[in-house]
Every structure is written in structure tokens, then in C-alpha cells.
Amino acid sequence: MKKGLLMISARLAQEIAAETSGIIGYNVVITDRDGIVLGSGDPSRVGSFHEASLEVVRTERPAAHGAEQARLLAGVRPGITLPVFLDGEVVGTVGLTGAPTQVRRFGMVVRHQTELLLREASLITSRLVRDKAVTDLLQDITRHDPAIVTQEEVAATARELGFDLRLPRVTLVVDLERVPTERVSAVLRTVHEVFRDAQDVVGAIGRSHIAVLHRFRSGDPLAVAGRAAEALTEAHGPHHRVGVGGIAAGVVELRDSHADALAAVRLASRDGDRAVPVADIAEYRVHQLLATIGVGARARFACSVLGDLPDRPDWDVLRETLMAWAERGFHLVRAAEALHVHRNTLVYRLEKIESILGRSLRDHRHAIAVYLACIAHGQGRG
Template sequence: MKILEHIAQDIVEKTSEILHYPISITDNEGIIIGSTDKSRIGIFHQPSLEVIKKNIMIDCKNEIEKRILPGVSAPLKFNNKVIGVLGIVGEPREVEKYVQLVKNQVEMMCQEAFRNEMVELKDKMVEMFVHQLIHYSQNEEYTNNQIYQSAKLLGFDIDTKRICLIIDIKHFSKKISCKKAADNFFKNFPLQYFQREVLSFLQLIFQENKDDIISFLSLERFIVIKSLPYPRSFTVLIESLEEKLEKINTFLDTKFRVSASIAAGDVSNQLSDVTESYQNAIKTLNIGTRIEPDKKIHIYNERETLFRLLPEALTTHYQNKLLKLIAPLIQHDNYEILASTFIGFCKFNMNLSEASRNMYIHRNTIIYRLEKISEITSLQTNRFEHCMLLYTAIQCYEEMKTDPAH
């Protein structure tokens, strides 16, 4: 059994430290694959074949030029099948009292190693399945068949409603690289275990039934494709996100000194619609972290997202025309104050009283600033069409400032 080969030496070293007797493990063909004396690894051990054949414990005598040492050999089983032999070196009557104890321990370690291997294999299959899902195209019939076959193999319901959640740990790799040199905590940072530990914790937080799909997209970004089997599942999930994120960030801060944010896409009615939910979650995350960087939970809203995506959806030529309209405003010393006042005015439905109350600015101050904007740009802030142009132009400029390559 390959698992036994992979862990035999590790088992021997850990067990012999406690037992203080030399130990060996052979495979099901009698070859020593783990030994306290490493020089014995690879030697054929004749008595092991008898143990395997008869499925019994036997005493061994010192013979054949010390290739067989005195002691006791017992069969190792996995799923009621003999997979190898445990040998404890010493006076047979002295060491036989330890055989059953050590045998049980070795067999449990084999079971644990097998379970871990199965978990890793399933996680790998889920990872591949997730990548198929989020890059799915209705036009690709072959991919479509693959997705449905994979879903069936993994036991996922094809038709249940789902929503994509993105858990994003911002600039994690960059932070770790910077801190490795300056912070003792990060010098020997177990980067290779980070992904596994975070994934396991997210499974604890989000895995509530067999149709919940949890995987990673990169070192700093994880995905939860949450099933919504009941009418109120979506509402319950959204209401629980704050509590879930608090637990996640407590875990991340305690173990790795980082924190995460969550973005939720829209609801998909079947497995093939998950791609759109994923794309909307990504858009929501990008917009949310740019517009409201201090906010940690971002929920997709189609109208709001379309509105916020409007500036970057415009052609470069059209964007340049908009920027030209507000060039005098951009160059003005009080641009930041004037622009933020105007954006706030629009946010509160172009209602002076509401804007004044929510922005904690006197009504007359808002009026003065809006008139100043009109004077600088020749755009009238009391006209809807002009306000649309001005709002979009300011959004274009702010987008350009945060992403110069845009």
C-alpha cells in the first residue's frame, strides 16, 4: 500500500522515540520500508512473508548475517487487509507486550494518512470543478458536459440555487514579503500551510450541507459557492455575513495578522449560472474596495453596480471628452471639497435639505459650492442632464487617479 510506504519511516521514528526499542516496518512483499536503523531499509525480511501469508504474529530469531533480528513481527491491517508487517526488535517475551499497542497506533496513523489523502484529493477535484464553473461559457458544449459530469461525481445538486461569495485577503503576499525582513513572527512564516489552514476554517464557517462548494482562487482569494435550498436561505446568509466575517478575521488576525473582506454576487438559479454570480461578486468587490475601502462586506446590487461601472464602460475617447469638461474644476484649489459636495448632493437625490442633514453641511454652504461648480465648469447643477455629465466626469477622474493605467 503506497500510503504505508510514504509514512513508514516517519511512524518508525516517532514510535521508537517513545518505546525505546528498535522498530521496523515491511511492505506486503517483505521489503523493509521503515527502520530505526536506516541501513536496513530495502532489505528483504523473510519472516514477514510468513506473517502476511498466515495473518499471525510470530517470533523472529537472529539469523542470516543479522538480516533477521530477534523480536516479534505482527501483521498491519487496513480495511481488514494485511498491508505490511510491524517488527519490534528485542527479546520476544519482553517486547511482545508492546506489539498490540504499537500495531494499533500504526494502523490508526495509516487510517489518518488515508483520510488526509482523500481530503486533499477531493479538494483538488473541487478546485478544478470551481475553475470550470467560473469560466463556463454557454457556447462550449464539451465544457458543459464536463461540468455536469464533475458535479455528479462530487455529489453536487445541479439545479439548486447558489450565490458566489469572494473572501479577499488584500495584498497578503506583499505584506508577508515586507514583514519577513522586519518582524520575527514572519521570518519563518509557514506560507505553504496558509492556504490549507484558511480553507479548512472557511469550510467550518460555511459548510452547512453537501452542496456548499468551498475552494481557493489564489493565495489571497477564496471562493464560497453557497447553496440556497430554502426560500429564506439568501436572507439568512446575508444577515449572517457580519458574524461569519468577524470569526474569519479573528482567526486570520490571531494566526497570520491579516484580515479579509467579503463580496457577494447575485443568486444563480442553476449550476451553469454560477459564472455570472462570480463575475458580479468580483465587480462588487472591486467597486466596493475602491469606493468604500473601510467597508468589509459588499453585496451585489445590479442597478448600483451598473451605475458605478458606467465610467469605466465608456470609450477612452468619450472619457477624455468628459474630463475636458471638468478640467477647470480639476485644476481648482478646492477641487476635493467641491467634488465631494456635489457627489454627496447627488447621492441624496439632489435634495438640498436631505444632503445638508446627512452631510452635516449648512444648506447655504452646499448652495454656494454648487454655484461655484457651475461658475467654473459652465454646467448647471440644477439641470439633470448637466448633473449626469458632471457626476460621470468626476467618477472618471477619480477612477483614473486610483488606477493610472486605466
């Protein structure tokens, strides 16, 4: 906060005054710089004018008022009034009602405690303000539309927050689909603990996911995502998936990379890979491409290639077999190892599929078409 704009909130002032009054046995009054009572152990005084505070604020020095002096000042009772400082600025006063000789010994303690609580509240407020600004920045980057805000404006906002968007970053998303609403804040704290570089931009994008623009220096981006997934699993259980969109710099690249990371998470879920903690868009480029095709065209393609194969009761097993075989380079041994079955079992399944389809899978052009049809079918209607 800028100097001159520091203020005491009425809610916090009343909490401090009420609690402190109960502890020390003397009424505590807290005012703003204009002498208006914001909090008091005697609620009837809230909102009234405390004239003695004006001089205390002006001089930045404590003042005592006996019974005679108090009668001459509006809203003042016998006691003492002390200036309250926050970041070197007087933001108001704290007063104790009673004989000055009796309450003076409590004055410095009460003021010190008040300043500590105000400082803590100010830090929390500043942090919340910054978090909101960072989230707004992430929104501007991940949903960037040059017709609404230019790249230069987004980059300037980032610089004000201490971020240089020209630096390379790994773009990640943490899926919140299966995270209860009341746990989102805790998950976000864990993500902040993992990504602590001063150039890391982290924030929740609505209720759907957490976005991370992690300053990339060296190493494997997937290892970075893996550490995040491990930390989340350890702290909150296996309810998260981390999507990786690749390395990018600049507003447009970061926007597109974020879209890729989000697509990786969603495509992994559609494809049934629920056990995969990290979804790298590099592994889902084909899925991403097929997802851009219209729903109707995608469905017709899958139907024309697969026929009634998806209607069979063992379709899930057959689809898993076809996917593993294609993704292991149509290599029987590697595919059998991936499926944890004997080579002969794999051969039997492939022959069964060939019999149902009426075409040989040894024609790799047809085999690739079947693989793509399996992905398209897995994407369903959305």
C-alpha cells in the first residue's frame, strides 16, 4: 500500500478493542485519523467523535486527559490516547478509559499489540491484492484476445508485478475436476510451495484448474511436472493430474502453450488414462488433432473403420490391445509387455480383430486408420 492510504478497518478495530477491553479490564477505544471511533469495548461509542485523537495524530505523541480536561473535549473520557503507527505512518489512535495514572502502564502494551495485529492484517490484505492481480494477469495471458488487450499491455502489467514474460517458461495446469471446492485453496497453497521461483506465475483459473507459468532454466519439463504431481499426491491424495504444454515465451506462445496443457489433461481423461499423473501434450497431439474435427465427422470416421467392433462386450480389451500395439510401433513383443500378456495372447486378440473387421492389420495403413478410429471413438461426442 502507498503511504497516505493506510487505514484501519472498522471490523478489525472492533475485534481488537472488544477483546483487549475484556483482558485488561479497562475500556479500549480505537479511532481513525479523523478521530472517529471505529472500535470500542463499549459498543455505544462506535461511530462517535473522539476529539483528543486529532491532536495525538497531529503531534504523533501520546496524551493524557484527566477528568477536567476530558470535559472540555468532545467524546473524550478520562484516560490516555496514543498514536498507532503502521509502516511509519500514523493511521489512528488507541485510547484507554480510566484514571491516567492507572491505565498508563497498559498503554504501550495495548498500542504494541494493536500495531502487531494491524501489521498482520495489512500483510494479508497486500498478499490478497497481489494474488488477485496475478490471477488477473493469468486470465489476460491464457485468454488473450488482441482485440481486447494488446500483448504490450499484458507484458507491462506483468512487469509491474515483477514478471518478465520474455523469459522461457514451462506451462503447466493442475486439474481440479475431482477436487472438492473446500480443498481448492489447500491445493493452490501446495502448488505455490512447489513453484517458488520469483518468476513463477501461479493462480487458479476459475474452478476448473490451476495455471502455472514456471520459469524454465534447464532440465526436463516432465520432471518438473512430476515433482508437482508427487507433492500433490503426498499432500492431498491421488486426485490430480498435471498437464504439460511445453516451453514458451511471450504472451501468444504462453497462451497457446497453456491451451495445450489444458488439452492434454482433458484428452488424457477422455482417453481413459486416469492413472496417468502427468499428461504431456506431446503424447496427445494426434488426439488433439482429432478433437478439432466436427463431432459428426469424427463419429462417421470411427463407425466406418471399426464397424460393430465397439458393440462387442470385450471392446474395452480389444481397444486397449489395438492402442498398445500401434503405440509400440506394431511390435508384438513390446506391445505384449505393455499389456502384461503373453505374446500368443496378443496374436490371438489381433487375429480376432482382423476376423471381425474383415481386413488384415498387417496393412499398416489400415492399422493406423484403426488406431485413429479407436482414439476418435474414445473421444465420444464432445
